[in-house]
Amino acid sequence: MSPVYPFSALVGQDELKLALLTAAIDPRVGGVLVFGDRGTGKSTAVRALAALLPPMRAVVGCRYGCDPQQRDTWCEECLARVVTNRVPTRRVPVPVVDLPLGATEDRVLGALNLEQALSSGVRAFEPGLLAQAHRGFLYIDEVNLLEDHLVDLLIDVAASGVNVVEREGLSVRHPARFVLVGSGNPEEGELRPQLLDRFGLSVEIRTPQDLAQRIEIVRRRDQFEREPKAFMAAFEPQEAALRAQIMRARRRLARVEVSDEALGWAARLCMLVGTDGLRGELTLMRAARAVAALNGQRQVGIDELIQVAPPALRHRLRRDPMDEAGSGQRITRAIGELGAKLD
Amino acid sequence: MTDNPPRAAVAGVGADASANAMAVGDAWRAAACLAVDPSGTGAVLRADPGEVSSMWLEAVRAALPAAAPLRRVPAHIDDERLLGGTDLAATLRQGRAVHVRGVLEEANGGVIVLPLAERIPVQLAARIGNTLDRGAISVAQSGRVREQATTFGVIAIDSGRAAGERCAAALCDRLALHLDLDALSPQDAAELMPERAAIAAARVRLPSVVPGDGALQALCATAAACGIDSLRAPTLALRVARASAALDGRVETDEDDLEFAARVVLAPRATVIPADPEAAAPPDAPPEAPPDAPPPGSDPGESVDSAELPDRVLAAARAAIPAGLLAQLVAESSARRRASSIGRAGASVVAKRRGRPAGVRAGKPRNGSRLNLVATLRTAAPWQRIRRPAASTPGPRVQVRVSDFRVTWYRQRTQTVTVFALDASGSSALHRLAEAKGAIELLLAECYVRRDQVAVLSFRGRNAEIVLPPTRSLLRAKRSLAGLPGGGGTPLAAGIDVAAALATQVARHGQTPSIVLLTDGAANIARDGSGGRARATEDALLAARALGGSGFATLVIDTAPRPAPQARALAQAMRARYLALPDADARTLAAAVQHAA
Numbered sequence: 001m002s003p004v005y006p007f008s009a010l011v012g013q014d015e016l017k018l019a020l021l022t023a024a025i026d027p028r029v030g031g032v033l034v035f036g037d038r039g040t041g042k043s044t045a046v047r048a049l050a051a052l053l054p055p056m057r058a059v060v061g062c063r064y065g066c067d068p069q070q071r072d073t074w075c076e077e078c079l080a081r082v083v084t085n086r087v088p089t090r091r092v093p094v095p096v097v098d099l100p101l102g103a104t105e106d107r108v109l110g111a112l113n114l115e116q117a118l119s120s121g122v123r124a125f126e127p128g129l130l131a132q133a134h135r136g137f138l139y140i141d142e143v144n145l146l147e148d149h150l151v152d153l154l155i156d157v158a159a160s161g162v163n164v165v166e167r168e169g170l171s172v173r174h175p176a177r178f179v180l181v182g183s184g185n186p187e188e189g190e191l192r193p194q195l196l197d198r199f200g201l202s203v204e205i206r207t208p209q210d211l212a213q214r215i216e217i218v219r220r221r222d223q224f225e226r227e228p229k230a231f232m233a234a235f236e237p238q239e240a241a242l243r244a245q246i247m248r249a250r251r252r253l254a255r256v257e258v259s260d261e262a263l264g265w266a267a268r269l270c271m272l273v274g275t276d277g278l279r280g281e282l283t284l285m286r287a288a289r290a291v292a293a294l295n296g297q298r299q300v301g302i303d304e305l306i307q308v309a310p311p312a313l314r315h316r317l318r319r320d321p322m323d324e325a326g327s328g329q330r331i332t333r334a335i336g337e338l339g340a341k342l343d
Numbered sequence: 344m345t346d347n348p349p350r351a352a353v354a355g356v357g358a359d360a361s362a363n364a365m366a367v368g369d370a371w372r373a374a375a376c377l378a379v380d381p382s383g384t385g386a387v388l389r390a391d392p393g394e395v396s397s398m399w400l401e402a403v404r405a406a407l408p409a410a411a412p413l414r415r416v417p418a419h420i421d422d423e424r425l426l427g428g429t430d431l432a433a434t435l436r437q438g439r440a441v442h443v444r445g446v447l448e449e450a451n452g453g454v455i456v457l458p459l460a461e462r463i464p465v466q467l468a469a470r471i472g473n474t475l476d477r478g479a480i481s482v483a484q485s486g487r488v489r490e491q492a493t494t495f496g497v498i499a500i501d502s503g504r505a506a507g508e509r510c511a512a513a514l515c516d517r518l519a520l521h522l523d524l525d526a527l528s529p530q531d532a533a534e535l536m537p538e539r540a541a542i543a544a545a546r547v548r549l550p551s552v553v554p555g556d557g558a559l560q561a562l563c564a565t566a567a568a569c570g571i572d573s574l575r576a577p578t579l580a581l582r583v584a585r586a587s588a589a590l591d592g593r594v595e596t597d598e599d600d601l602e603f604a605a606r607v608v609l610a611p612r613a614t615v616i617p618a619d620p621e622a623a624a625p626p627d628a629p630p631e632a633p634p635d636a637p638p639p640g641s642d643p644g645e646s647v648d649s650a651e652l653p654d655r656v657l658a659a660a661r662a663a664i665p666a667g668l669l670a671q672l673v674a675e676s677s678a679r680r681r682a683s684s685i686g687r688a689g690a691s692v693v694a695k696r697r698g699r700p701a702g703v704r705a706g707k708p709r710n711g712s713r714l715n716l717v718a719t720l721r722t723a724a725p726w727q728r729i730r731r732p733a734a735s736t737p738g739p740r741v742q743v744r745v746s747d748f749r750v751t752w753y754r755q756r757t758q759t760v761t762v763f764a765l766d767a768s769g770s771s772a773l774h775r776l777a778e779a780k781g782a783i784e785l786l787l788a789e790c791y792v793r794r795d796q797v798a799v800l801s802f803r804g805r806n807a808e809i810v811l812p813p814t815r816s817l818l819r820a821k822r823s824l825a826g827l828p829g830g831g832g833t834p835l836a837a838g839i840d841v842a843a844a845l846a847t848q849v850a851r852h853g854q855t856p857s858i859v860l861l862t863d864g865a866a867n868i869a870r871d872g873s874g875g876r877a878r879a880t881e882d883a884l885l886a887a888r889a890l891g892g893s894g895f896a897t898l899v900i901d902t903a904p905r906p907a908p909q910a911r912a913l914a915q916a917m918r919a920r921y922l923a924l925p926d927a928d929a930r931t932l933a934a935a936v937q938h939a940a
Contacts, residue, residue: 002478002492038516039573043476098481101469104422104713112716123717142469142513169717186818207572214563218577222554225383225582 003228007048008238010041011217012208018291019201019311020049023179025249026290030200030283031158031180033143033191033315037207041217042183046139050096054243056135060088063127064134064174065095073161075174095136097129097178101145108150109165110172125172130163133178143182144191151195154180158198200283201308202315204328249293256289261342262300269309272334275316284312302342306335370527371536373520373607374399376586378406379545381454381496383582385475385518387510388500392458395527396500400456403498406542412453414446416471418463425470426480427491447474451493460510461503468511471497475517519579521611537590545589552585555595561656565605568657570615580608602659610660617661706750718749759795759857760813760849764842766862766902767803768833779861780824784817785933796854798845799824802838804831805872809841813849832874835866836882839917843890850895857896860919863903864910880909887916898922 010017019032034042058065059078066074068087099108110128129138140146146154157163163176180198184191196202208214224231266284275281287308288300297304310331317327377384390396404413422428427445446455455471457463474480479492497518501510515521537545562577562584571577581596584604588596703718723743730742765779783797797820799811811823839860846856866879870886890897897919901910906923914921 039575
C-alpha cells in the first residue's frame with residue numbers, strides 16, 4: 001500500500017472537503033463533481049477521503065463485497081450461497097476505483113473470464129470496475145472528456161445501482177452502488193446534461209490566491225514526499241478524530257429532523273433560482289441533513305442550508321448560453337433575497 | 344564538491360545574457376537532476392527527434408544506476424503492454440492464465456521515454472499521469488485486484504510543430520523540467536554533465552536535503568507572479584531545487600538552486616510576464632492578472648530577512664521566459680489565460696477499440712483490439728477432435744490455434760469539427776462579425792448534444808490566425824470570441840490556406856473537418872502580404888482550388904450586402920456550397936450551417 005496524503009492535512013478547499021464528507025456520510029446525496037484548475041489537489045482529496053474512512057464489513061467470499069447487514073442488496077451469488085442467518089464477514093477497505101479515460105466497456109462492465117474460458121472452457125464472469133467500486137467511490141478524472149458510450153452506461157448504472165451485463169454470451173446482474181466523483185477542467189469541454197444531473201453536489205475550486213496558503217500547501221506536500229510515514233503519523237490524531245466524527249454522523253443521520261420551515265425555505269430557494277425538477281430540493285435537504293449530523297446538530301438549521309445550497313444547486317440552474325453571470329452568484333443573490341432565517 | 348565545474352559553467356553563461364548559452368548549461372544540469380531524482384522530477388523536452396535529444400537521453404541513461412530500467416513507450420502501446428495483462432500465447436500453451444508485467448511495472452525505479460509525445464492519445468497520458476500520482480498500478484489477476492507499487496520518471500519528447508500539437512496538458516503539468524533542446528547543438532558536448540559518481544552521491548544525499556530559508560516563499564511567489572495556477576509547479580520546482588542542492592553536496596537549498604529551478608520549471612509555464620521590480624511594481628503582483636483574481640498578497644509572517652530572495656528567483660524566471668511567449672503575450676493585450684489551451688491535440692484521437700460492437704472478424708488481438716473469446720472458441724470447437732492426437736495426451740482441454748483468433752471491431756461515430764473562417768476585414772465583414780460570433784456560440788451551445796467541436800480562425804490585415812483551436816467548451820469560445828478584433832484588409836488567400844491547414848490537421852486526428860467560410864469574396868491582400876486586388880483575387884482562387892482538391896466539406900457564406908459573383912466563383916473553385924445570406928442574423932446563420940454540415 002503506497003502512502004496516502006492525510007485528509008486532515010489538506011489546506012483550504014473547504015467546500016470540496018465538506019462535499020466529500022457529505023457524500024461519505026450519506027451516499028444517497030449522489031456523487032460529487034469537482035470542476036476547477038489543474039493541480040489543486042482534486043484527486044489527492046478523493047484518495048485521502050477513502051483512506052480516512054473506516055473499513056467496512058463484507059460477506060466472505062463475495063466478489064462484489066456485499067454488505068452483510070443488508071440482504072436486500074445482495075448479489076445473486078451471495079443469495080444462492082448464504083442460506084444461514086449467520087454470515088461470515090471480513091473487513092475490507094472502502095474501495096476507490098479509478099475509471100481511466102480510455103477504459104474499454106469490458107473493463108468497466110466486466111467481461112468473460114479469460115483464464116477459465118481457456119483452461120476449462122467454462123463461461124465465467126470477471127467483474128469489472130463497476131463491481132470493484134460497489135459500496136465505495138468511482139473516481140473519474142477529466143470526466144468531461146469521457147467517451148459517450150461510457151457516459152451512457154455510467155448514467156444507467158449510477159441511477160439503478162445495478163450493473164446488467166448482456167454480452168459475450170454472459171447474462172449477469174450484480175449490485176453496483178457507488179458514489180460517483182468526477183473532476184475536470186471546464187475549459188476543456190462541457191459535461192453532458194444527463195451526466196451532470198447524476199451528480200448530487202458540484203464544487204468549483206480554484207487555486208488559492210493567498211500566498212501564505214499556497215506556501216503552506218507546498219510545504220506540506222514537500223514534507224509528505226520526504227517523510228510520508230512521519231507526516232502521516234503526525235496527522236493521525238486529527239484523522240482519528242475526523243473518522244470518529246464521520247461514524248457518529250452516520251449513526252445520527254437518521255435522527256436528524258428537518259422542520260417544515262427548513263423544507264419551505266429550500267423549496268422557495270429552488271423556485272427562486274429556477275431549478276429543473278425536484279432533484280435539487282431533495283439533494284439540498286439530504287446534504288443539509290448530513291452536514292447537520294456532521295456538526296452534531298439534531299435539526300437542520302439555516303446555516304447548514306446556506307452552506308450546501310451552492311454545491312447542491314449550482315449545476316441545476318437552467319443555462320442560457322448568452323448569460324455571463326456564474327451560477328454560484330445567482331444562488332448567493334437568491335439567498336440574500338430570501339433572508340438567512342427560517343420562519 | 345564545492346568547486347563543481349558544471350555549476351561554474353552555468354553561472355558563467357547565465358550572466359552572459361545569451362538565452363541560448365544559458366539553456367545549454369541548464370539543460371545538462373537538468374539532466375543531472377533528473378538522474379538524481381527521476382520519479383520526483385520528470386521532463387518534457389521540446390526537440391525534434393534527432394541527435395540532440397538522443398544525446399540528452401543518453402546522458403540521463405548513463406547517469407542512472409546501472410540496474411535502473413529505461414523503457415521507450417510508443418504512442419500506440421496498448422493497455423496490456425502498458426499496465427500488464429494476460430500473455431495469450433503462454434496462456435494457450437499452458438492452459439492457465441499467464442500474467443505478464445506491463446511497461447509501467449517494468450520501469451519501476453527507472454525512466455520511461457515517450458517519443459513523439461505530442462501524438463500520444465490523451466487516454467495514455469491520463470493513465471501515465473494517474474500512475475505517477477498514485478505511485479502504483481492496479482493489477483487484475485485471477486479475479487483479484489492488487490496494488491503494485493511502481494515509481495518511475497517520465498521523459499516526454501514533444502516534437503510538435505503545428506499550433507495545438509502539444510503533449511497532453513494533464514501529463515505536462517506533472518513533469519517538472521520543461522526544456523527547449525532546440526537551442527542545443529550537437530557540438531554542445533555533455534562535458535557539462537556532472538560525474539556519474541557525483542550523481543550517485545547526490546542520490547544518496549537527496550532524502551536529507553531540506554528547503555532553505557524562504558525557499559518555499561520564493562518559489563510560490565514566483566509561480567504566482569508568472570501566472571501559474573497549478574500548485575504542482577512550485578512543488579515540482581522545489582523537488583528540482585533539492586536535487587540541485589544534493590548535486591552540489593549541500594543539505595539545504597540555496598539561491599542558485601532556486602534560480603535554476605525557476606528557470607527550468609517555472610519560466611516555461613509562465614502565462615504572464617512578471618512585472619519588473621525596477622519598474623517599482625510589487626514583485627508578486629502579476630501585472631496582467633485577470634481582474635477577478637485578487638493579487639496574491641505577500642505574507643507578512645514569512646521571514647523578512649529573505650525578502651530579496653523572491654526578487655532574485657523571479658528575475659531568474661523572467662529572464663528565462665522564452666522570447667516567443669513574450670511576443671505572444673504582448674500581442675494578446677488582454678491577459679487571457681493560455682494554460683489550458685495546450686494539450687487538446689490528442690484528446691479526440693479515434694480509437695479503433697471503442698464504440699459500439701459492430702461485428703467480429705478473424706485477426707490477432709493486437710493494438711488494443713480485443714479478443715472475442717466466444718467467437719474464438721466457437722471457431723476452434725469443430726477442430727477439437729482432429730487437433731487432439733490422443734485423448735490421453737496431457738495439455739489444455741481446449742486446443743486453440745492462432746488462426747482461430749477472432750476480434751471484435753467497433754464502430755464509433757467520428758467527431759465533426761466545424762472550422763469557421765471569418766473574414767474580419769473592414770471591407771464588409773465588420774458589421775457581420777457580431778452575427779458570426781453569435782452563430783458560433785449558438786452552435787457551440789448545441790455541441791454537447793451533437794458532440795461536435797468548433798474552431799475559429801479570422802483573417803484581416805495582412806494575415807490569418809487561429810482564434811480558437813478545436814474545442815467543445817463554450818467558456819473558452821466566448822472568451823476568445825469576445826476579444827476578436829475587426830477591420831483592415833482582406834487577405835483571403837491566407838485565410839483559405841490556414842483553414843485548409845487546420846482542416847488537414849483535424850483530419851489527421853481522425854475527425855471529420857468541415858469548413859465554413861464567411862466572406863464577401865473581395866480579396867485585396869495577396870499571399871505575400873502585398874496589396875492589389877487582381878493579385879489577391881488570383882491568389883485566393885489558387886488557394887481555393889487547392890482546398891477544393893482536398894475534398895473537405897466546405898460552405899461559403901456570402902456576407903456582402905449585395906451578393907457579387909466573386910464569392911460564387913470562389914465557392915466554385917473550392918467545390919463548396921454557396922449560400923448568399925445578405926441579411927441573416929445569428930440564428931438563421933446557425934441554422935444554415937447546421938443544415939449544410
